[in-house]
Amino acid sequence: MSENTSIQAIEGLLTLAQEAFLTYKRSNLKQRASFMHQVADEIEALGPELIAAAQAETNLPEARLMGEKARTVFQWRSYADALIAGNVLDIRIDTATPTRTPPKPDLRKTCTGLGIVVVFGASNFPFAFSTAGGDTASAIAAGCPVIVKTHPGHPNTSALMAGAISTAVQKAGLPIGLFAEVRSDSFEGGQFLVSHPLVKAVGFTGSFAGGKALYDLAAKRPEPIPIFAEMGSVNPVFLLPKKLENAAAEMAKQYAASLTLGVGQFCTNPGILVVPNHPELQHFLHVLKQEIDNTAPARMLHQGISDAYHKNKAVLLAQSGVKVLAMAEGVSAGNHGSAVVASVKASQFLANEKLGHEVFGPFGLVVTYDNLEEAVALAQTLPGQLTATLLAEQQDLESHQTLIELLTEKCGRLLFNGFPTGVEICYAMQHGGPYPASTDSRFTSVGPDAIRRFARPLSYQNWPDESLPDELKNANPLEIWRTVNGELTKEPIDFRL
Amino acid sequence: MSENTSIQAIEGLLTLAQEAFLTYKRSNLKQRASFMHQVADEIEALGPELIAAAQAETNLPEARLMGEKARTVFQWRSYADALIAGNVLDIRIDTATPTRTPPKPDLRKTCTGLGIVVVFGASNFPFAFSTAGGDTASAIAAGCPVIVKTHPGHPNTSALMAGAISTAVQKAGLPIGLFAEVRSDSFEGGQFLVSHPLVKAVGFTGSFAGGKALYDLAAKRPEPIPIFAEMGSVNPVFLLPKKLENAAAEMAKQYAASLTLGVGQFCTNPGILVVPNHPELQHFLHVLKQEIDNTAPARMLHQGISDAYHKNKAVLLAQSGVKVLAMAEGVSAGNHGSAVVASVKASQFLANEKLGHEVFGPFGLVVTYDNLEEAVALAQTLPGQLTATLLAEQQDLESHQTLIELLTEKCGRLLFNGFPTGVEICYAMQHGGPYPASTDSRFTSVGPDAIRRFARPLSYQNWPDESLPDELKNANPLEIWRTVNGELTKEPIDFRL
Secondary structure, X not given: OOOOOOHHHHHHHHHHHHHHXXXXXXXXXXXXXXXXXXXHHHHHHOOHHHHHHHHHHHOOOHHHXXXXXXXXXXXXXXXXXXXXXXXXXXXXXEOOEOOOXXXXXXXXXXXXXXXXXXXXXXXXXXXXXXXXXXXXHHHHHHOOOEEEEOOOOOHHHHHHHHHHHXXXXXXXOOOHHHEEEEOOOOHHXXXXXXXXXXXXXXXXXXXHHHHHHHHHHHHHOXXXXXXEEEOOOOOOEEEOHHHHHHHHHHHHHHHHHHHHHHHHOOOOOOOEEEEEOOOOHHHHHHHHHHHHHOOOOXXXXXXHHHHHHHHHHHHHHOOOOOEEEEEOOOOOOOOXXXXXXXEEEHHHHHHOHHHHOOOOOOEEEEEEEOOHHHHHHHHHHOOOEEEEEEEOOHHHHHHOHHHHHHHHHHEXXXXXXXXXXXXXXXXXXXXXXXXXXXXOOOOOOOOXXXXXXXXXXXEEEOOOXXXXXXXXXXXXXXXXXXXXXOEEXXXXXXXXX | OOOOOOHHHHHHHHHHHHHHHHHHOOOOHHHHHHHHHHXXXXXXXXXXXXXXXXXXXXXXXXXXXXXXXXXHHHHHHHHHHHHHHOOOOOOEEEOOEOOOOOOEOOXXXXXXXXXXXXXXXXXXXXXXOOOOOHHHHHHHHHOOOEEEEOOOOOHHHHHHXXXXXXXXXXXXXXXXXXXXXXXXXXXXXXXXXXXXXXXXXXXXXXXXXXXXXXXXXXXXXXXXXXXXXXXXXXXXEEEOHHHHHHHHHHHHHHHHHHHXXXXXXXXXXXXXXXXXXXXXXXXXXXXXXXXXXXXXXXXXXXXXXXXHHHHHHHHHHOOOOOEEEEEOOOOOOOOEEOOEEEEEXXXXXXXXHHHHOOOXXXXXEEEEEOOHHHHHXXXXXXXXXXXXXXXXXXXXXXXXXXXXXXXXXXXXXXXXXXOOOOOOOOOOOOOOOOOOOEOOOOOOOOXXXXXXXXXXXXXXXXXXXXXXXXXXXXXXXXXXXXXXXXXXXXXXXXXXX
């Protein structure tokens, strides 16, 4: 099962995928959506063996995995529905004006898949961001075949998910090359895929080192290709003075809960909390310490993740001025991840770039500042983030305009009085952010807009109606929203008028 | 006037631009659109001195320049109107469901400018693709300040256009750093700009060599940035058998007209025409020869362009199997560009990659094929193109499905019975294509969608209504189209319902 796929076999899969592409791209948006609903059904139909496999391979609890399975099914269904709605892959029609000098042609723009997409799944979401996860669903929705480089952390889970997709492919009568998984426990397999001329785009969720290596490979090809790599961040939380004054204990409890949720193994884990020196600070820290001390350590996804957590945490704790505030149950055995919160002064944080590095796991750094200038300098020094959070009263917002304005420059999602863990799958979600949170801040990897990463516009000029793709035909047979002569409408185009 | 801007001065302009960014990004879409209309007015108000400067610097005729000026003004106005319509920078709102477990947050996504954009204009469109051209208008629409690296071919024209933008900036009370031009006749100035940490995106129109060099620079930065480089193509035209049979003379005349329009100096110039060996072929070639022979040579944009044209043309003509079919008025003096059409068999074209290279200017290569397999192989061998064209009867379309399907893979715009010169500014236009036609086929550099190159989504979660950007407020004060809970609507959000 976990044997590496040979380079020869990968070549074969790529050839099949390219053949599948040329067939699949001829399907209309409704047919594509219907296939995606079929995939959703097949995943939904996977029984307890899926949950059991994932539990064994990831240490994630059953309830979480059940929730993640439902989320994965929902991704396929909602992205499918977005195709039919017509508001993600925009359809633009500008009709002719033959009487103009020179005559204005008829132009109709749809979207077409880029070609074969290679997906590198994450270990922390074995369903939702892996084999049958958001990148795969986005690429299929865009009209692309997908080759997944299976995450070595959960090969059996991947095989079950890959089986569900392949069953749907067969039931839909689509070419089997539309989806395949490739196994490789070294960098070479992925490198071969990303460098292959038939591959036209890459989706990645994981570490900065991994994402950057793939970005460089993709950019150096004779034909560079787009890559969307989501590489995590420290997701800073700014607790502002009035809120601290009014709700120190509540904020401490909520922060501890978000920090330790899922053993801190989320891309949006709030790794840094920034707070003013204020009479209520001690109260906040006291409650936070209690909460963390009372957190039971839990097993992390796998030994590699846990080893990295302990190592990176030790590096941070060894930095000048960093003091441990709370440590859950001391040193833990095996691949357990014990929650730790430390504190440091803003002046020391500003002087040491290492303190801004992500520690993947339940590690929080409380940064205390003496004045607003320090807080602003701190925001300025932060690299790009997936999220930034304000815990604030309305009057805090008014007195921290510059800080807030700066934070809009630094993140893809800005939260007010909430915590960034929990990434909703919806149109308005932005999961991605300025580099190095992701390699291209213009796209998201969550929500129907994620489809746009893998599609490109294609315009037809003066093309006969009967030869146009369905979404561009005068009659609007798919009944979708289209921009016709600048106006959004679902109406057909009637030249008799 | 044409002195190079010093590196120190460029640093100063970048600092001003960044300051301007932080102010300008707070303007709402209506304010931005109103500023863009002001720019359009200022350009429109430029009198005969603009046309005179451009004529002196580019050799383009007055009528063409008057048309291009109107086109440039239209770009600013139509991109401004697209902002107000709300169908380019998508607004997505998903309202909260507090009763769900876990509670569903309120999420609202708008777009924000990437930051300072550096624009490298083209020489062949001194108005529409240069200082105040489409890239500048797109970036300003997206909420970004712009620094243009002035094209050394038309510095005086650029200065007038830059003056018009700066006047509009002043009249609108916006910070002067919002727009600046930089002069540099070497690669260093551009290199410094593209490598600067404050620069967040690049727009380029020009040669493959220039675009690729900037792409590599942008990708190698510590913080890689997006670049959209439109690098031209040979824009293949396929004349299919039935059309050749029915309209050989007409097609020859139209092809010659498109090939020689503006001395062949368009990115979409149809440099290659593919046609079957057919009894009517000689008729087609005969008329084409007559048309080309009768074309008066005209002066090209500048000496560099004309030198490159004669050099690249000579390289193509020296290739094995290439025969000159027609040459307008023999060798021409100075920077004139004389039209030349040569022919070659498909088998020889397929064996020599050089024959697919663009010759910027009025040079056409007629490739003749013996059977459909050769035509398909030819389409397969083509690199990415801005456009591909079918000259065909309906029955040709039916009998050439594979060829047509292949061409959709190779281009951004597919034409039926027309010619690719003439790039309409409208929503449905795609100007860009698979690499190497452009560096990112997911975007266009013409039409309101060009704005998307320079904007990124930003989501607000659970943010108080009064602190949201106007386009996200419940009341929809800008009265724009928004996707609310998956449905496109202009209605306000009323929680009392």
